[in-house]
Amino acid sequence: MNNWLKAKKAMPLVWMITGTVAFTLAWQMMARVYGPLLVATPAETLESAVRLFTSPPAVAAFSRTLGRVLLALGLQIMAGLAFGLLAGFYPWVEDLFKPAVSILVAVPPVALALFVIFVFGGGERQVVAAAVALGFPLLYGGAVTAVRSVDRGLLEMLRVFRVPKATQLLAAYVPATLYSLLPSILLAAGLTVRLLIMAEVIVGVDRGIGQALSQARVHMATAEIFAWMLVMAATVLLIEGVMLYLVKSHVLAWQARR
Amino acid sequence: MNASTGSRIKPFYILGVACILIAWELVAVRMTGALPRLRAVGESLLLLAETSELGQQLAISLHRSLTGLTIGAALGFFTGAAAGFCKPVYYLLKPLIGILLSSPAVVVVMLAMVWFGVGSSMAIFITALFTMPIMYVSVVEGMELIDADLLEMAAVYRLSRWTLWWSIYLPALATAILTGFAFAAGTAFRKTVMAELLGSNDGIGFAMAMTRFNLDAARLFAWVAVCLVVAGVLEFVLVSPVARYLQRWRTVSSDAGVVHE
Numbered sequence: 161m162n163n164w165l166k167a168k169k170a171m172p173l174v175w176m177i178t179g180t181v182a183f184t185l186a187w188q189m190m191a192r193v194y195g196p197l198l199v200a201t202p203a204e205t206l207e208s209a210v211r212l213f214t215s216p217p218a219v220a221a222f223s224r225t226l227g228r229v230l231l232a233l234g235l236q237i238m239a240g241l242a243f244g245l246l247a248g249f250y251p252w253v254e255d256l257f258k259p260a261v262s263i264l265v266a267v268p269p270v271a272l273a274l275f276v277i278f279v280f281g282g283g284e285r286q287v288v289a290a291a292v293a294l295g296f297p298l299l300y301g302g303a304v305t306a307v308r309s310v311d312r313g314l315l316e317m318l319r320v321f322r323v324p325k326a327t328q329l330l331a332a333y334v335p336a337t338l339y340s341l342l343p344s345i346l347l348a349a350g351l352t353v354r355l356l357i358m359a360e361v362i363v364g365v366d367r368g369i370g371q372a373l374s375q376a377r378v379h380m381a382t383a384e385i386f387a388w389m390l391v392m393a394a395t396v397l398l399i400e401g402v403m404l405y406l407v408k409s410h411v412l413a414w415q416a417r418r
Numbered sequence: 419m420n421a422s423t424g425s426r427i428k429p430f431y432i433l434g435v436a437c438i439l440i441a442w443e444l445v446a447v448r449m450t451g452a453l454p455r456l457r458a459v460g461e462s463l464l465l466l467a468e469t470s471e472l473g474q475q476l477a478i479s480l481h482r483s484l485t486g487l488t489i490g491a492a493l494g495f496f497t498g499a500a501a502g503f504c505k506p507v508y509y510l511l512k513p514l515i516g517i518l519l520s521s522p523a524v525v526v527v528m529l530a531m532v533w534f535g536v537g538s539s540m541a542i543f544i545t546a547l548f549t550m551p552i553m554y555v556s557v558v559e560g561m562e563l564i565d566a567d568l569l570e571m572a573a574v575y576r577l578s579r580w581t582l583w584w585s586i587y588l589p590a591l592a593t594a595i596l597t598g599f600a601f602a603a604g605t606a607f608r609k610t611v612m613a614e615l616l617g618s619n620d621g622i623g624f625a626m627a628m629t630r631f632n633l634d635a636a637r638l639f640a641w642v643a644v645c646l647v648v649a650g651v652l653e654f655v656l657v658s659p660v661a662r663y664l665q666r667w668r669t670v671s672s673d674a675g676v677v678h679e
Binding site: 171172173174175176178179180182183194197198252253255256257258259260263265266267268269270271274275277278279280350353354357358361362370373377380382385386388389392393396397400 | 428429430431433434435437438452453505506508509510511512513514516517520521522523524525526528529531532533604607608611612615616623626627629630635638639641642645646649650653
C-alpha cells in the first residue's frame with residue numbers, strides 16, 4: 161500500500177521528466193533538420209547559457225534587467241495597494257479609476273512602449289515606468305477584490321469596540337489585503353519580467369537583456385537568443401516557484417494558527 | 419470589478435473619462451511637443467479613415483489575428499482535451515506549456531523572424547503560439563471542474579456513452595472553449611500587433627512603428643485609439659457576455675484576461 165502510494169505520488173514527476181526529454185529530443189531533431197543558423201541544438205544552447213553566466217557583460221545585463229524588474233515590481237505593489245485600498249473602500253473611486261485602468265488593460269503593450277518614447281523619450285526610468293503602468297491593473301484589481309473580501313465579522317467587532325479607523329486599517333485591511341494579494345504578486349512578477357524585456361527591446365535602452373538580445377539578433381547568434389530565452393524562462397519559473405513556496409508555507413502556517 | 423458592471427451609467431465613471439481627457443489636453447497645451455492635442459489625434463484618425471489606410475491595415479491585422487487565434491485555439495483545445503482525459507499527457511505537456519507561458523514574446527518574435535522572415539506567416543505563428551496555452555489552460559480547468567459525483571452517478575445508472583458525452587462532457591467542454599476563446603481573442607490581437615511592430619511590412623503594428631520614424635505622434639495615438647476600439651468591441655461582444663454567463667454557476671478569476679504583455 162505504502163509503496164503503491166509512493167509510486168502514485170512519483171507519477172507526475174516521471175511523466176514531466178519524460179515530457180522534458182521528449183521535448184529536448186524533438187528540439188534536437190529540429191536543429192538537425194534546419195541547421196544551426198535557424199535552430200540551435202540543446203547542447204549549443206546550454207553551452208551558450210553557461211558562457212553567458214561567465215561573461216561579465218552578460219551578467220551585468222542580466223543583473224541590470226533584474227534590478228529594473230524588482231524596482232518595477234515594488235512600485236507596482238505600492239501603487240496597486242494604495243489605489244486598490246482606496247477603490248476598495250469607496251466604490252466611486254473605483255468608478256473614477258475604471259476608464260484609466262481599462263485603457264491600460266486594453267492597449268497593446270508595444271503601443272504603450274512607443275507612447276513612452278514619444279512623450280518621455282528613451283531611458284531607463286521610462287522603461288521601468290512602462291512596465292509599472294502595464295503591470296499595475298493586475299495588482300490594483302487584486303487589491304480591490306482583497307479589500308472587499310475582508311472578514312465581515314472582524315470588521316463588525318472592530319467597529320463595536322470602537323477601534324480607531326487608522327488602527328482598523330492597519331490591523332484588518334493591510335494584512336488581509338497583502339495576504340490575498342500574494343497570488344497576484346506572483347502573477348505580476350512573471351509578467352513584469354516579460355514586460356520589461358519587451359520595453360527594453362522596443363525603447364532600445366542601454367545595458368540590459370533587451371540590448372543583448374537585439375545585438376544577438378544583428379549578429380545572427382541564434383544560440384545566444386535561445387540561451388537568453390532559456391535563462392529568462394528559468395528566471396520566471398524560479399520566481400514563481402519561490403513565491404509559490406512562500407505562499408504555500410504562509411497559508412499552511414496561517415491555517416495551523418487558526 | 420464585477421460588482422460595478424451594472425447597466426446604470428455611473429457619474430464617476432464619466433468623471434474619470436473626463437479627467438483623462440482634460441489632463442491630456444492640459445499636458446498637450448503646456449508641454450508643447452510632448453503630446454499632440456486631442457483635436458490633432460482626431461484629425462489624424464479622420465485622415466486615416468479617408469485615405470482608406472485604416473480599413474486596409476485593420477483588415478490585415480484582424481485577418482492575421484483571427485487566423486492565428488483559430489490555429490492556436492484548435493491546438494490548445496485538442497491538447498487540453500487530451501490532457502484533461504489522460505493525466506500523463508497533462509504532465510507530459512507541463513514543461514512545454516510552462517516554457518510557453520514564461521517566455522518573453524519579443525524573444526520568440528526575434529526567432530520567428532529568422533525562421534519565417536518578415537511578414538504574415540511570422541505574425542500568425544506568434545499569435546497561434548501565444549493563444550494556444552490560454553485555450554489549453556481553459557480546457558484543462560474546465561475538465562477538472564466536471565463533477566466526479568456526476569460521472570460516478572452516470573456509471574452507476576449505466577448511462578450510454580452518448581448520454582455521457584451529450585449531457586456531461588459536451589456542456590463542460592463548450593463552456594471551456596467559450597471562456598478560452600474569449601480570453602484568447604484579446605491576446606491574439608495584441609500579439610499580432612506586437613509581431614507586426616517588430617517585423618512586418620503592413621498591418622497596424624507596422625503602421626505604429628512607422629509613426630516613430632516619421633515622428634508623427636498624432637498618428638500613433640490615432641492607431642492606439644483604433645486598438646482600444648477593437649479591444650472594447652471584443653470586451654462587449656465576447657468577454658463580458660461570457661463572464662456574465664459563467665458567473666451564474668462559478669466565479670471567474672478576472673485576472674485571466676489581464677495577464678499579457
